[in-house]
Amino acid sequence: MAVGSAAGGTPPYSYHWFDNSFTSFSTNDTAFNLSAGSYYLEVTDANGCDTFSTVQVIAPQTSLSGSPQVYGVACKGDSTGMIVGDATGSWAPYKYYWIDNLGDTLRSTTYKTARDTLSNLISGVYNLHVYDAQDCFVSYAISVGEPATSLSIDSISVVETIACYGDSDGSARMFVSGGMPNYTYMWDSGETGLIAQNLSSGYRHVSLTDDWGCTVVDSIYIFENLEIQPTVSLVQTVSCYGNTDGIVTVSSTGGVGSNIFFWSTDPVGHTNNPDTVSGLAEGSYYVTTQDALGCEVVDSIYVSEPEPLAMQATALSWISCFGADDGLAYAIGQGGNMPYTFTWSSNNQVGDTINTITPGLGTVTVVDDRGCTANDTIYMYEPELLEIDIDTSLTIWPYCIGVNSASLTSVVLGGTPGYTYLWDDNSVAPQLTATASHLLAGIYTVTVTDARGCTASDTEDIDSTTNTMNVIIDSLTLMNISCFGDNDGAVNAITTGAHAPYTYQWTGPNGFYSTTSSISSLYAETYSVTVSDTNNCTVNTSINLTEPAALIFTTLSSTDATCLGACDGTVEINLTGGTAPYMGHAQDNNTGNTLMNLLSGDSLFGGVCSGDYTISLSDARGCSSELLVGGNDQQTIDATDTIDVAVNPNLCVFIFCYGDSTGGVALDFSIYDTSYSYNWYEVNDPSTSLGNTSQIMNLGAGSYVIEANYLGCIATDTMVLTEPDPIQITGVVTHLLCNGDTDGAIDANVVGGTISNTGYTYSWSNNNPATQDINNLPAGSYTLTATDSLSCESSKTFTVTQPDELEVTIIETSPFVLGISALTGGTPSYSYVWYESGNNVGTGTSYIVSSNGTYSLEVTDANGCMATSNNRVYNEPSSIVDGEEVSFRVYPNPFREEATVDFGYTVKEGTISIVDIYGKIIEQHEVANINSFVITNKDKASGIYFMKMETDSKNIFVKLIIK
Numbered sequence: 001m002a003v004g005s006a007a008g009g010t011p012p013y014s015y016h017w018f019d020n021s022f023t024s025f026s027t028n029d030t031a032f033n034l035s036a037g038s039y040y041l042e043v044t045d046a047n048g049c050d051t052f053s054t055v056q057v058i059a060p061q062t063s064l065s066g067s068p069q070v071y072g073v074a075c076k077g078d079s080t081g082m083i084v085g086d087a088t089g090s091w092a093p094y095k096y097y098w099i100d101n102l103g104d105t106l107r108s109t110t111y112k113t114a115r116d117t118l119s120n121l122i123s124g125v126y127n128l129h130v131y132d133a134q135d136c137f138v139s140y141a142i143s144v145g146e147p148a149t150s151l152s153i154d155s156i157s158v159v160e161t162i163a164c165y166g167d168s169d170g171s172a173r174m175f176v177s178g179g180m181p182n183y184t185y186m187w188d189s190g191e192t193g194l195i196a197q198n199l200s201s202g203y204r205h206v207s208l209t210d211d212w213g214c215t216v217v218d219s220i221y222i223f224e225n226l227e228i229q230p231t232v233s234l235v236q237t238v239s240c241y242g243n244t245d246g247i248v249t250v251s252s253t254g255g256v257g258s259n260i261f262f263w264s265t266d267p268v269g270h271t272n273n274p275d276t277v278s279g280l281a282e283g284s285y286y287v288t289t290q291d292a293l294g295c296e297v298v299d300s301i302y303v304s305e306p307e308p309l310a311m312q313a314t315a316l317s318w319i320s321c322f323g324a325d326d327g328l329a330y331a332i333g334q335g336g337n338m339p340y341t342f343t344w345s346s347n348n349q350v351g352d353t354i355n356t357i358t359p360g361l362g363t364v365t366v367v368d369d370r371g372c373t374a375n376d377t378i379y380m381y382e383p384e385l386l387e388i389d390i391d392t393s394l395t396i397w398p399y400c401i402g403v404n405s406a407s408l409t410s411v412v413l414g415g416t417p418g419y420t421y422l423w424d425d426n427s428v429a430p431q432l433t434a435t436a437s438h439l440l441a442g443i444y445t446v447t448v449t450d451a452r453g454c455t456a457s458d459t460e461d462i463d464s465t466t467n468t469m470n471v472i473i474d475s476l477t478l479m480n481i482s483c484f485g486d487n488d489g490a491v492n493a494i495t496t497g498a499h500a501p502y503t504y505q506w507t508g509p510n511g512f513y514s515t516t517s518s519i520s521s522l523y524a525e526t527y528s529v530t531v532s533d534t535n536n537c538t539v540n541t542s543i544n545l546t547e548p549a550a551l552i553f554t555t556l557s558s559t560d561a562t563c564l565g566a567c568d569g570t571v572e573i574n575l576t577g578g579t580a581p582y583m584g585h586a587q588d589n590n591t592g593n594t595l596m597n598l599l600s601g602d603s604l605f606g607g608v609c610s611g612d613y614t615i616s617l618s619d620a621r622g623c624s625s626e627l628l629v630g631g632n633d634q635q636t637i638d639a640t641d642t643i644d645v646a647v648n649p650n651l652c653v654f655i656f657c658y659g660d661s662t663g664g665v666a667l668d669f670s671i672y673d674t675s676y677s678y679n680w681y682e683v684n685d686p687s688t689s690l691g692n693t694s695q696i697m698n699l700g701a702g703s704y705v706i707e708a709n710y711l712g713c714i715a716t717d718t719m720v721l722t723e724p725d726p727i728q729i730t731g732v733v734t735h736l737l738c739n740g741d742t743d744g745a746i747d748a749n750v751v752g753g754t755i756s757n758t759g760y761t762y763s764w765s766n767n768n769p770a771t772q773d774i775n776n777l778p779a780g781s782y783t784l785t786a787t788d789s790l791s792c793e794s795s796k797t798f799t800v801t802q803p804d805e806l807e808v809t810i811i812e813t814s815p816f817v818l819g820i821s822a823l824t825g826g827t828p829s830y831s832y833v834w835y836e837s838g839n840n841v842g843t844g845t846s847y848i849v850s851s852n853g854t855y856s857l858e859v860t861d862a863n864g865c866m867a868t869s870n871n872r873v874y875n876e877p878s879s880i881v882d883g884e885e886v887s888f889r890v891y892p893n894p895f896r897e898e899a900t901v902d903f904g905y906t907v908k909e910g911t912i913s914i915v916d917i918y919g920k921i922i923e924q925h926e927v928a929n930i931n932s933f934v935i936t937n938k939d940k941a942s943g944i945y946f947m948k949m950e951t952d953s954k955n956i957f958v959k960l961i962i963k
Helices: none
Strands: 012-019 025-026 037-044 050-057 069-071 083-085 097-098 107-109 117-122 124-131 137-146 152-160 169-176 184-189 193-200 200-207 215-222 229-236 246-253 261-264 277-279 283-290 298-304 310-317 327-334 341-344 353-357 360-369 371-382 387-390 407-415 420-423 435-439 442-449 455-462 470-473 491-494 503-507 518-522 526-532 538-544 552-559 569-574 584-586 595-599 605-608 611-618 632-636 662-668 677-682 685-690 696-698 702-710 712-723 729-733 744-752 760-764 774-777 780-787 793-800 807-814 817-824 829-838 837-842 845-847 853-860 867-868 870-872 887-891 898-907 910-916 921-929 930-936 942-948 955-962
Touching: 012 910, 069 137, 083 124, 083 137, 097 729, 117 124, 152 215, 152 353, 152 942, 169 200, 193 200, 200 538, 229 283, 229 298, 246 283, 246 298, 283 696, 310 360, 310 837, 327 360, 327 371, 387 442, 407 420, 407 442, 455 632, 470 538, 491 526, 491 538, 518 712, 552 611, 552 632, 569 584, 569 611, 569 632, 584 605, 595 605, 662 712, 685 696, 696 702, 729 780, 729 793, 744 780, 744 793, 774 780, 780 853, 793 870, 807 853, 807 867, 807 870, 817 853, 898 955, 921 930
Parallel strands: 387 455
Antiparallel strands: 012 025, 012 037, 037 050, 069 083, 083 117, 097 107, 097 124, 124 137, 152 169, 169 193, 184 200, 200 215, 229 246, 246 277, 261 283, 283 298, 310 327, 327 353, 341 360, 360 371, 387 407, 407 435, 420 442, 442 455, 470 491, 491 518, 503 526, 526 538, 552 569, 569 605, 584 595, 584 611, 611 632, 662 696, 677 685, 677 702, 702 712, 729 744, 744 774, 760 780, 780 793, 807 817, 817 845, 829 837, 829 853, 853 867, 853 870, 887 898, 898 930, 910 921, 910 942, 942 955
């Protein structure tokens, strides 16, 4: 549609519309039913004036679409369905009209650009009308679906109750139907399988969710047996420390059946299982209470013992005097079990305090209330017999007649110190010390009393004989003068006898005087001493000190060195005085260096090199020499010949490859002298000659010396032969992750040797490329040989390894359970996926079969290598019979209360076993002469079981289902 309007000119106006081909199709101001394209309007006024205008009619780029999206009802009968309308194309904005299958409008919207949603729908058919801005519309009939049947947990059966209180090994299985497969499971134990195997006791909840998100919840009660509750009691503690007479007992409640006990004191394999044990030492003991199902509870008890019984005996007072037997002591006990009884070995007296202890080592025994004993010893000291003796070796006699210079000294033995003394030298004021002094000749008695009042005495007679004083010169410390004219003499006087202390008066040359016993810094001369004691008794003696004659010399002549560098010159010397042997000193007048040699025959100085020297001497005492008046101390040593030798590097042969012995060295022939003798040697082994020719070959790297010798004169030169670094090959090996792969690689690195711009050349074994690195390798050994620019070679072998081939075999480990019989090769750890006819049905090392089919196991190792097992075809039989054919049936099966097994013949003797899906025998019966047997659901949870009938001639195996 297009509308024209005019202004100006002279009304009225006339209108003419033209299409794109200028064909007139309307004379109205408004043109209808236009398609997309260009149109022209001519307007003419009353005077015939006209004008043209152009209008462009456009169409939408795309057609109108509602694009409804349907979300079905999650759970049958719910109102969780949803439809989303998402309008596009034509002209926005859009309006949405939602209508149910009865024609009632459920929802309508005003113009909007966003999508619109109709939610909370039950299953059924719904109509959607979408209008654009030009009222163009599209309609849709939309069906909202729901599952055909309700999602249901039909039943939950207990597979295994909990045998031991507190464990989490109960198991249960769900049976489900309805909803929209696939299903997901969530037990409150965190397990996500149809079967939960780690359930604790109580109500266990599980949710079932189908593929549309519908969820139902159910629960089942898992039973567990009563808790084992032991009571451990102490019957008797250990009587004495370290004994083994403790007794404990145990009783218990709970568990299943009769409980038995295992003590930590039992030896391995012990089966007595007593409730009371004895003969126990101190410590903690553990008892394990075990019920008929093997459930265990461990308890402990501590058996105490008293502290170690100990005692201490202490002397309060020692025996006063030798032989008195009046010692006093007491004893105390600790530990053990009070009260105590004390028995003393001294006279077998009883009590904790005794005052008639005899001397020596005694024993005290304590006995506690439970008969435990302990001992201690006590040493009762008896003082030794008190004795006093006047020591004649300490007696000082009167040196001069009539002088009271004598003294007596007593020595006390035994008794008890602090002693007191009493001399009978003076009745008014006797001396009271151990030594009595200022005594005249006579008889004297001393009495001593010790700290405990014990006494002893001794008597001595002294006469008037004078004690002689002696003075000697100590020869051990006497020192005569060492060198002529020195003053290092020394003398020491030793005095004995008489009455010390002594006084000394020394006299000597040049007014020398001293009052000490030792004198020093003396010249050669005579020295005299007068020694006096305190009683003015005197002794005189003297000593004469000597000195050696002066060391005087002069040089007489010299002999020259045989050649330059040979230090074999000599100097002849004439000398007198001093002390032999003598040392010659030759100081080089140019360098100041000094050569020192012992003189041969006291007159010949040898081993002198060429040069000008000043000669001096020293003797054995280190005394220096004096030059003889008018003498000569200067000498010159000449050398008549010289030698020279050198290696010519231009004639040397160098080493190309590391470790080779292809080198050679040669003399410089320009200075070669046939009168010399030559010798080659390695610098670190001069004792081993390598040859005496002008050139030597076949040498390895090292430093080589040529030595030339002429009349004992020696000259040397050194040449160093080098070699390249060794060619060293290293590399990084990429090993195979899976057996049989061919993606191994070796990244090699080569250093050393001698290389040019072209580098090394490479050669690999096994016909591999002549490159530094090689790839796409199977397992095996590969040897690389690298050659440098001088054709030196080095080789190294690399090994590419692979794991053993991954292989797995599965078997039926128990009825309806598949497991692994062998898994070898590959790289741990492994992951497992079970397949039934190519469909993934489970993971783990075992799989419980729920339907007939062909099963296999795919194993993947840590490197991603995979292996598939053998196929295992599972056809669940109604029964398996070994032997002759029989008529055999179970009815009803499944059953709730009981089922009858009809064998079809009379079983004379056999064994019936009821086994759960894990292969555990939960019930067993010995039967005879029967043709049928009734199975009940007593003590069995709902689920799948197997009955096995074993006879001498056949075995019958059938699956049972308890609802």
